[in-house]
Amino acid sequence: MPELAESTSTIIAQARRLGADHVNLEVKAAGGGLPKSTAETLSAFANGTGGTLVLGLSEQDGFATAAGFDAARISDSLAGMCADKLEPPVRAPLNVEEFEGNLIIRLDVPELDPALKPCFVRDRGAYQGSFIRGGDGDRRLSSYEVTQLLSNRSQPTDDGAPVMNASLQDFAPELVGPLLERVRIRNRRAFAGLEDSEVLTRLGAARRTEAGLRPTLAGLLCLATYPQQHFPQLFISFVALPGSTFGDALPDGRRFLDNQSIDGPIPFMVQDAVAAVERNMRRASVVAGLGRSDRYDYPIEVIRELVVNAVMHRDYSSGALGTQVQIELYPDRLVVKSPGGLYGGVDASQLGTEDVSSSRNAWLAKLLAEVPMGPGGEVVCENRGSGIPAVLRSLRDAGMSPPEFDAAPAHLFVRVPQHALLDPVVVAWIGALGASGLNDAQHLALAMMRINGSVSNEMLRVWGVERHAATQALADLVGRGLAVKLGGRRYARYELSGQGAERDLDLFDVGPATAEPSKRQQKLDTQLAAVLEAVRAGNTTSRAIAAQLGLGYQTTLRRIKLLRDAGQLEETTHRHSRSQSYRLPTH
Numbered sequence: 001m002p003e004l005a006e007s008t009s010t011i012i013a014q015a016r017r018l019g020a021d022h023v024n025l026e027v028k029a030a031g032g033g034l035p036k037s038t039a040e041t042l043s044a045f046a047n048g049t050g051g052t053l054v055l056g057l058s059e060q061d062g063f064a065t066a067a068g069f070d071a072a073r074i075s076d077s078l079a080g081m082c083a084d085k086l087e088p089p090v091r092a093p094l095n096v097e098e099f100e101g102n103l104i105i106r107l108d109v110p111e112l113d114p115a116l117k118p119c120f121v122r123d124r125g126a127y128q129g130s131f132i133r134g135g136d137g138d139r140r141l142s143s144y145e146v147t148q149l150l151s152n153r154s155q156p157t158d159d160g161a162p163v164m165n166a167s168l169q170d171f172a173p174e175l176v177g178p179l180l181e182r183v184r185i186r187n188r189r190a191f192a193g194l195e196d197s198e199v200l201t202r203l204g205a206a207r208r209t210e211a212g213l214r215p216t217l218a219g220l221l222c223l224a225t226y227p228q229q230h231f232p233q234l235f236i237s238f239v240a241l242p243g244s245t246f247g248d249a250l251p252d253g254r255r256f257l258d259n260q261s262i263d264g265p266i267p268f269m270v271q272d273a274v275a276a277v278e279r280n281m282r283r284a285s286v287v288a289g290l291g292r293s294d295r296y297d298y299p300i301e302v303i304r305e306l307v308v309n310a311v312m313h314r315d316y317s318s319g320a321l322g323t324q325v326q327i328e329l330y331p332d333r334l335v336v337k338s339p340g341g342l343y344g345g346v347d348a349s350q351l352g353t354e355d356v357s358s359s360r361n362a363w364l365a366k367l368l369a370e371v372p373m374g375p376g377g378e379v380v381c382e383n384r385g386s387g388i389p390a391v392l393r394s395l396r397d398a399g400m401s402p403p404e405f406d407a408a409p410a411h412l413f414v415r416v417p418q419h420a421l422l423d424p425v426v427v428a429w430i431g432a433l434g435a436s437g438l439n440d441a442q443h444l445a446l447a448m449m450r451i452n453g454s455v456s457n458e459m460l461r462v463w464g465v466e467r468h469a470a471t472q473a474l475a476d477l478v479g480r481g482l483a484v485k486l487g488g489r490r491y492a493r494y495e496l497s498g499q500g501a502e503r504d505l506d507l508f509d510v511g512p513a514t515a516e517p518s519k520r521q522q523k524l525d526t527q528l529a530a531v532l533e534a535v536r537a538g539n540t541t542s543r544a545i546a547a548q549l550g551l552g553y554q555t556t557l558r559r560i561k562l563l564r565d566a567g568q569l570e571e572t573t574h575r576h577s578r579s580q581s582y583r584l585p586t587h
Contacts, residue, residue, distance in 0.1 A: 023048075023133045025052050026045075027057050029060075029069065031067050042086055043086060043129065045133065046117075047118050047141070052106065069103075086119055086121060093107075146409070156361070158361070162216055170224040172223060179371050203219075205223060218364040227263075233324050237324050238259070239256050240256065240259075240329040241331075242255075242257055242331070243330070244331060266311050266312075282296065284424035284425070284428040297424065298418070299394045301394050308381050310414075314340050316364075330418075333416060334418070339410065340360065340410070344358030396463055400416070421448060426447045426451070441469055442477055446482065446483075448533075449495055460473070474494050493525070528559055531549065531559045534548050564582070568585070570582065
């Protein structure tokens with residue numbers, strides 16, 4: 001559930017401004033008794049991200065008190081519905097409140113533990129009685145979505161099932177040979193003296209059946225020359241698009257800048273998919289330390305990890321075998337789509353934490369951790385739950401915002417915004433400065449000065465630069481004549497010098513010269529800039545921002561309000577939500 005509940009008066013004031021309730025709020029009059037549809041709303045809130053139910057107000061009458069509302073009677077009926085009509089029961093505090101001189105009922109429904117979903121109307125059963133919010137209404141979950149939620153309660157075995165119309169002759173020798181060699185060296189005790197077929201069986205690449213030894217689905221996907229002979233839709237589609245919306249066309253009518261269907265075994269598909277994205281990105285080189293490195297719109301390791309995660313953790317049940325993994329490259333974002341929601345007791349907010357690891361496809365994950373991708377012996381994945389944390393680290397190191405996760409019972413979409421401090425244009429500009437020996441912290445600092453107009457120690461620390469290292473990096477840029485220091489020692493900020501940059505002044509709102517701001521104003525300006533940088537780096541909730549910057553929680557809320565009122569931050573959900581988070585404006 002959300003972090004900070006706002007008062008009922010605030011919630012209803014927002015609904016009145018909108019003229020309707022919304023995805024996290026349902027208002028019902030209940031003047032003639034508790035509506036039967038209330039059970040559907042409770043199910044929908046529990047299966048989604050939670051929500052607030054208010055009874056006793058009429059939406060049609062501008063959310064005024066509903067005629068004939070009996071708070072005591074409705075309260076008893078609602079409590080009974082939560083306890084007896086839903087499975088699992090909804091456990092939430094039921095409050096009878098006075099609102100504008102009359103009694104109403106408010107129920108804040110928490111999201112159900114992912115491992116216990118779906119919450120359904122008991123007398124309809126899981127497949128007919130499970131709902132989720134859609135807009136300001138409740139939508140029945142499809143059979144596939146319900147099956148996905150139920151699959152979280154046990155370990156799926158689809159990837160380990162034998163494929164009866166396939167044989168070991170489908171396997172590619174160039175993949176099987178290095179795999180067998182690797183596992184025999186790494187684990188002599190388990191595989192010494194075994195026939196190749198027995199090793200493949202122990203690894204889950206093959207299964208013994210009454211018809212003989214057959215490849216498993218995991219085995220085919222990892223080792224077959226052409227798995228799509230048996231599963232034609234288990235490929236990766238890639239499109240590079242000219243506009244920000246799917247379907248936008250160029251003046252000549254083309255809807256795709258590039259369009260590929262990538263097939264073959266997973267090790268080859270991953271390499272080909274990464275290469276396809278790479279071909280369609282901008283590139284620039286920058287001198288880092290003793291060498292030169294290429295920077296793209298998105299770090300190559302980020303693309304690789306997202307593709308591997310998609311093919312490894314997607315749903316391989318019968319209901320999803322007709323759906324491929326999709327990669328969409330827009331001018332402003334990269335999107336990777338895979339069928340099936342998150343598996344296990346994991347929600348989107350936990351993705352990227354080091355202690356979260358849950359594999360829907362246990363055999364496939366095990367095989368991918370052993371199958372070499374090339375002559376160097378590098379395997380497809382580590383199978384240590386390190387994929388998404390590695391993505392977050394790589395994006396942070398490149399000065400990029402973290403990915404956005406859209407997790408639903410039937411799909412997982414990962415969106416990586418392109419706005420980056422160190423994009424190819426900025427990297428090329430840094431290279432043109434002719435400064436040798438700059439470190440990563442200094443690249444970030446120069447990028448911030450060029451894009452934001454200034455940088456501070458606090459802003460660098462948001463991106464993982466230690467305080468002392470940030471101080472040294474900034475002082476060295478001043479010593480090189482690339483930057484100038486403004487303000488006092490405690491709230492110093494740094495801007496590009498006239499020598500330093502041939503700076504693009506039209507990027508900044510340059511106003512007339514003013515007197516040196518007071519120390520109080522310097523402190524405020526530094527904190528506001530640091531809050532914006534914290535959000536850009538992925539600290540999107542008020543508590544995360546406060547923790548990252550070491551600010552008091554109430555101070556952080558005040559700074560957020562100033563930025564929000566100035567249009568420099570925007571909320572990601574309705575203002576009453578206790579799971580409120582913030583983002584930089586998208587317009």
